[in-house]
Amino acid sequence: MDNAVAKTVIDIAPDQLPSHIGVIMDGNGRWAQARGKHRSDGHRAGVEALRRLVTCAVEFEIKYLTVFSFSSENWRRPQDEINTILGLMKKFVASDIGTFAKNNVRIRILGSRKGLNSSVLKMIQEAEERTTQCTGLQLNIAFNYGARAEILDATIDIAERVARGELKTQDIDEDVMSRALYTGGLPDPDIIFRTSGEQRLSNFLLWQSAYSEFVFSQEFWPDFSRSSFLDLLHTFATRKRRFGNIE
Ligand code: IPE
Ligand code: IPE
Numbered sequence: 001m002d003n004a005v006a007k008t009v010i011d012i013a014p015d016q017l018p019s020h021i022g023v024i025m026d027g028n029g030r031w032a033q034a035r036g037k038h039r040s041d042g043h044r045a046g047v048e049a050l051r052r053l054v055t056c057a058v059e060f061e062i063k064y065l066t067v068f069s070f071s072s073e074n075w076r077r078p079q080d081e082i083n084t085i086l087g088l089m090k091k092f093v094a095s096d097i098g099t100f101a102k103n104n105v106r107i108r109i110l111g112s113r114k115g116l117n118s119s120v121l122k123m124i125q126e127a128e129e130r131t132t133q134c135t136g137l138q139l140n141i142a143f144n145y146g147a148r149a150e151i152l153d154a155t156i157d158i159a160e161r162v163a164r165g166e167l168k169t170q171d172i173d174e175d176v177m178s179r180a181l182y183t184g185g186l187p188d189p190d191i192i193f194r195t196s197g198e199q200r201l202s203n204f205l206l207w208q209s210a211y212s213e214f215v216f217s218q219e220f221w222p223d224f225s226r227s228s229f230l231d232l233l234h235t236f237a238t239r240k241r242r243f244g245n246i247e
């Protein structure tokens, strides 16, 4: 992430900007393959693209950015690729945490903590603690994240509160459910953006995306640029959201 964040004027009214953007950063492997490189080179280039995205989100004063960095299904990949991705993630958080804090970026890691090794858990804890006072962009990193597991975990949590007598069944509503998810306290994403040409959610924010705008681009994640971000903002500004109502 750049230290100096430049201000740019764009022709989009502030009320047409999204406050929460969700990004499925897909296509690292194919980007590398297309260049005759190893998949790990694609993941490294993907981290650079993530830095560009965070810089853009800070510049345009986006309030919440949620990036899908590793899904609960990505454990199915070969162990050496998993190690590369985990290593890059730890390096990214360690090397950029100072810049995040300086740019007032608050980090939150979304996902299941079950079964994570102690070095990963330590990295998560440090990242969250060091930026806990930050009030600018909130960067949520979905790691070991799967939306079905999230909904299941929330359901278990609610059932246990009912069993303990802390909550009545008739008081369970959408708000109780939303707050019990890993994303509890966050507004729903206005946009879900996915690169690489795939048009699916792959178990990302299933509950939260009920009224999100979906934007898909053909470029592979490592090619994501500031101009891709501006395209995304312009596309969102043209969407008419009705939430079931009429205009
Ligand atoms: C996204 O790129 C990164 C992760 C899922 C961790 P991929 O690794 O899925 O790249 P492709 O889709 O195989 O090209
Ligand atoms: C989704 O991408 C997960 C991340 C971007 C972290 P995948 O590459 O894992 O999704 P599928 O397997 O193509 O659906």
Ligand code: MG
Pocket: 026, 027, 028
């Ligand atoms: Mg993929």
